[in-house]
Amino acid sequence: MADKKITELTELTSASLNDIFAVVDIAGSETKKITNESYITNVRNHESPLTASGIVISDNLIPKFPSGSSLGSAEKPFAELYLQSGSINIESDTIGDPSAVISNVSGNLEISVGGMLLVEQDASFIAPTGSFSYLSGSFNHIGTAERLGDTIITGSVQITGSFETDLEENLVFLGDLNGRSTPTTLDALADSGSFVQSAYISSYSSSSIALIASGSAQSIPFTSNWLTKDITLVDNTKFTFGIAGIYKLEILTTIANPSSTEHDAWFWIKLNGNNFPNSAKRVTIPKQKSSGQPAYQTVAITIVGEAQNPNDYIEIFWTGNSTDLQINAEAGNGTYPTSPSIITSIVRVG
Numbered sequence: 321m322a323d324k325k326i327t328e329l330t331e332l333t334s335a336s337l338n339d340i341f342a343v344v345d346i347a348g349s350e351t352k353k354i355t356n357e358s359y360i361t362n363v364r365n366h367e368s369p370l371t372a373s374g375i376v377i378s379d380n381l382i383p384k385f386p387s388g389s390s391l392g393s394a395e396k397p398f399a400e401l402y403l404q405s406g407s408i409n410i411e412s413d414t415i416g417d418p419s420a421v422i423s424n425v426s427g428n429l430e431i432s433v434g435g436m437l438l439v440e441q442d443a444s445f446i447a448p449t450g451s452f453s454y455l456s457g458s459f460n461h462i463g464t465a466e467r468l469g470d471t472i473i474t475g476s477v478q479i480t481g482s483f484e485t486d487l488e489e490n491l492v493f494l495g496d497l498n499g500r501s502t503p504t505t506l507d508a509l510a511d512s513g514s515f516v517q518s519a520y521i522s523s524y525s526s527s528s529i530a531l532i533a534s535g536s537a538q539s540i541p542f543t544s545n546w547l548t549k550d551i552t553l554v555d556n557t558k559f560t561f562g563i564a565g566i567y568k569l570e571i572l573t574t575i576a577n578p579s580s581t582e583h584d585a586w587f588w589i590k591l592n593g594n595n596f597p598n599s600a601k602r603v604t605i606p607k608q609k610s611s612g613q614p615a616y617q618t619v620a621i622t623i624v625g626e627a628q629n630p631n632d633y634i635e636i637f638w639t640g641n642s643t644d645l646q647i648n649a650e651a652g653n654g655t656y657p658t659s660p661s662i663i664t665s666i667v668r669v670g
Contacts, residue, residue: 560632647661
């Protein structure tokens with residue numbers, strides 16, 4: 321082969337691994353040959369930084385030592401990473417434990433083993449779109465969880481501790497036809513008949529009540545309440561409803577007749593100052609047992625009626641054909657407690 325200048329040589333655009341080219345060995349002051357394969361191997365194994373643009377890799381990129389190399393740095397991070405689904409394998413810190421494999425399954429992020437732990441203070445998990453599906457095992461949350469949007473749960477939820485929600489007052493979660501939980505007012509539930517918001521009052525009078533005038537309507541006053549919720553006793557006679565609804569009224573009293581002649585008495589209720597239709601109850605009290613020994617007659621009345629509007633009220637009235645009639649309260653003794661003159665309870669049932 322005649323001597324030629326390098327610039328006069330024919331250009332080789334694709335060198336095979338067995339091709340040979342000259343290399344000057346500076347240390348030995350000698351020109352030597354090297355195959356293309358050996359040269360490439362030396363370049364790959366060289367520990368000096370490699371700077372290039374648009375590198376295309378046709379095989380694996382493997383670090384020389386385990387856990388000894390990084391992709392990018394804090395100061396010079398990569399702009400974007402495009403990876404095949406299921407190609408991220410994160411080794412466990414515990415020897416022998418399986419790797420965690422991260423995949424994209426139908427647009428959802430899937431972690432094959434383990435879970436997700438946010439350890440930094442104020443760390444958060446935000447998923448503005450799509451879904452977060454927890455398939456199996458347990459989910460332990462410590463701290464505050466803030467969820468915006470719809471949360472759909474199939475199965476049971478067990479909560480140890482407190483549960484807070486930003487629902488408005490008097491709203492509850494109610495499942496709809498679409499399988500979603502929607503906020504619903506207690507009043508709406510009560511109107512539908514599927515839920516009754518409680519309201520009640522239990523009252524009594526510790527004073528004896530005399531009939532002032534024969535044949536005249538007389539309201540019965542009460543002195544005390546045992547329990548009350550959303551029903552109030554106004555002016556000692558008016559049971560006032562805070563919530564419209566269906567209510568059950570029960571009255572219990574005993575009439576005393578100290579005279580030698582039997583007498584009649586009537587009890588009824590008024591709604592908003594007007595007689596409530598068909599609410600009157602007539603009782604006949606026998607004459608006295610003997611001089612100084614009145615006869616007694618127990619009166620028990622139960623009525624179910626409707627308060628159509630908040631602040632509707634009822635009153636209990638009575639009358640009789642003699643002013644001898646009395647509704648007495650009696651003191652107790654060491655065996656039994658005081659006996660009120662009248663007891664009334666009202667409970668919402670619908």
